[in-house]
Amino acid sequence: MKREIDTYIEEQREALVDLSTKIYENPELAFEEYYASEVLVEFLDGYGFQTTKPFGGLDTAFEATYTHGEGGPVIGVMAEYDALVNGHACGHNIIAASGVGAGIAVKKMLEENNINGTIKVIGTPAEEEGGGKIIILDNGGFENIDAVLLLHPTTGVSKVAGKCRSSHNIDVTFTGVVSSAISRPERGVNASEAAVLLHQVLGSAMRYLPSDVLIMPFLTETDYKNGLLPEIAEVKITITADEDESLARAVARVQEIVKGVSMITEAKYELKDLGGYAGRVINETVGNLLRDNMIAYGEEIQDGFIDDNGFEDFGNVNRVIPGAMVYPTLMKEEKVSNHTQRFLELADPKQAGDVITLGSKVMAATAMDLITNLDLIEKAKSELEK
Numbered sequence: 001m002k003r004e005i006d007t008y009i010e011e012q013r014e015a016l017v018d019l020s021t022k023i024y025e026n027p028e029l030a031f032e033e034y035y036a037s038e039v040l041v042e043f044l045d046g047y048g049f050q051t052t053k054p055f056g057g058l059d060t061a062f063e064a065t066y067t068h069g070e071g072g073p074v075i076g077v078m079a080e081y082d083a084l085v086n087g088h089a090c091g092h093n094i095i096a097a098s099g100v101g102a103g104i105a106v107k108k109m110l111e112e113n114n115i116n117g118t119i120k121v122i123g124t125p126a127e128e129e130g131g132g133k134i135i136i137l138d139n140g141g142f143e144n145i146d147a148v149l150l151l152h153p154t155t156g157v158s159k160v161a162g163k164c165r166s167s168h169n170i171d172v173t174f175t176g177v178v179s180s181a182i183s184r185p186e187r188g189v190n191a192s193e194a195a196v197l198l199h200q201v202l203g204s205a206m207r208y209l210p211s212d213v214l215i216m217p218f219l220t221e222t223d224y225k226n227g228l229l230p231e232i233a234e235v236k237i238t239i240t241a242d243e244d245e246s247l248a249r250a251v252a253r254v255q256e257i258v259k260g261v262s263m264i265t266e267a268k269y270e271l272k273d274l275g276g277y278a279g280r281v282i283n284e285t286v287g288n289l290l291r292d293n294m295i296a297y298g299e300e301i302q303d304g305f306i307d308d309n310g311f312e313d314f315g316n317v318n319r320v321i322p323g324a325m326v327y328p329t330l331m332k333e334e335k336v337s338n339h340t341q342r343f344l345e346l347a348d349p350k351q352a353g354d355v356i357t358l359g360s361k362v363m364a365a366t367a368m369d370l371i372t373n374l375d376l377i378e379k380a381k382s383e384l385e386k
């Protein structure tokens with residue numbers, strides 16, 4: 001069956017690369033992926049999937065389902081397609097096409113081999129910001145799914161994901177009092193001063209928090225005009241940690257520090273707690289299948305489960321449904337940061353076609369391994385429970 005998947009995906013290569021190119025050339029930010037979700041749904045409609053959009057409480061989310069027979073397992077493959085301000089510099093156009101490729105290949109296998117089972121391609125928007133998967137999860141969009149699969153392109157040698165960090169975002173706006181900075185500073189309050197102090201105090205506070213905590217503030221906006229004291233300063237703070245306990249402690253600390261800085265500088269503050277993502281957990285049962293299938297399709301892959309310092313919204317899902325993530329490489333020789341211009345160039349489907357087909361095959365083969373082996377699904381579930 002793995003050979004059949006191989007042949008089928010190679011036949012679909014042009015269509016999948018074309019689909020990925022459309023998304024790549026029309027980047028849309030989180031929650032605005034109207035074009036991408038539309039072309040993906042259209043594509044899956046054309047291959048005989050039953051599609052629902054909007055889905056899970058989100059206009060740009062979708063679900064595409066194919067069921068063969070009755071009572072078989074249900075496997076979910078996720079497709080992401082949100083971009084960044086500099087385009088598809090995280091390669092979500094590749095995630096989308098691979099998710100769809102896996103979906104159509106599984107459908108083909110269920111039909112041709114007359115196997116009972118359901119494959120769902122779930123379009124999960126807003127990974128970069130907002131956590132689309134969490135919203136879909138909260139709205140029951142992942143109910144009755146036995147296992148979930150996701151792919152993300154990377155650089156360096158391909159790998160299966162280990163743990164990633166939990167995250168929390170806080171936006172702070174300081175408001176000062178406008179006055180001439182030179183002749184009447186004593187009548188004003190400088191909002192920028194509060195933002196700068198906040199950066200410093202957060203840096204110092206990190207030394208006295210558990211060592212797995214990272215607090216990263218970004219001064220995103222302040223105003224300078226005509227020699228007046230800045231009235232507004234906005235700071236976005238991202239907090240990450242390996243342990244949920246460390247994260248909770250750091251978040252509480254940050255909130256107290258914002259208050260303290262406001263008191264010291266007399267700048268008023270508004271604090272928006274944006275929540276965050278739960279760190280991914282390892283599911284060895286599903287992860288090992290992904291690895292074995294990467295090897296089966298000739299890809300070099302690292303041993304073990306490789307942790308990373310990033311965060312993403314898959315963790316919220318794979319803490320309740322067994323699932324794993326595979327990272328096929330766009331460029332084996334060198335490690336490049338996601339979100340950079342260089343990564344954007346690497347994610348161009350003109351050269352990333354092999355990653356799209358490999359990803360499609362590996363996820364389809366893994367889905368078929370699970371569908372045809374109920375013991376593996378049970379094992380994955382009991383591993384998660386443990």
Ligand SMILES: [Zn+2]
Pocket residue numbers: 090091092127152338
């Ligand atoms: Zn990404």
